[in-house]
Amino acid sequence: MPPLDDLDRRLLAALRVNGREPVAGLARDLGVTRSTVNSRLKRLTSSGTIVGFGVRIREERDPNAIRAITLIEVEGRATDRVIHSLRGFPEVEALHSTNGGWDLVAELRTDSLADFDRLLGQLRSIEGVVNSETSLLLSSVAHDDLPPTSRRVPRP
Secondary structure, eight states: OOOOOHHHHHHHHHHHHOTTOOHHHHHHHHTSOHHHHHHHHHHHHHTTSOOOOOOOOOGGGSTTOEEEEEEEEEOTTOHHHHHHHHTTOTTEEEEEEOOTTOSEEEEEEESSHHHHHHHHHHHHTSTTEEEEEEEEOOOOSOOTTSOHHHHOOOOO
């Protein structure tokens, strides 16, 4: 997979804001031609950088969703292979590398506890995953879409 350049990063950032933005709008915002955007999208999709397009909703609009953070320890040099496998799960909303005792942090979302249980079993069976620790997210006390002054947690 070739490294991302500045245009790739700007395109991905624009798609994070609105994954349904028409190619013409993306091209105009990025200052490139539609064919450039189309070729970048094709390359990013075929390389696995873009694994899909979806809808982001406010947490409170989906109160029954099961959300969790999973810390993952990877064996030896298997990190790239594990990351590639994790990108194939639509329930993995975000994936981060980290330092310390854990190698990866995955943000997960499923529709039910049964789906969540099945997902954890699948994640733990990925070749190269040697340990994991999962915490369910019970409520959100700050949201990305709130103004910064609204994000502050009041002191007791």
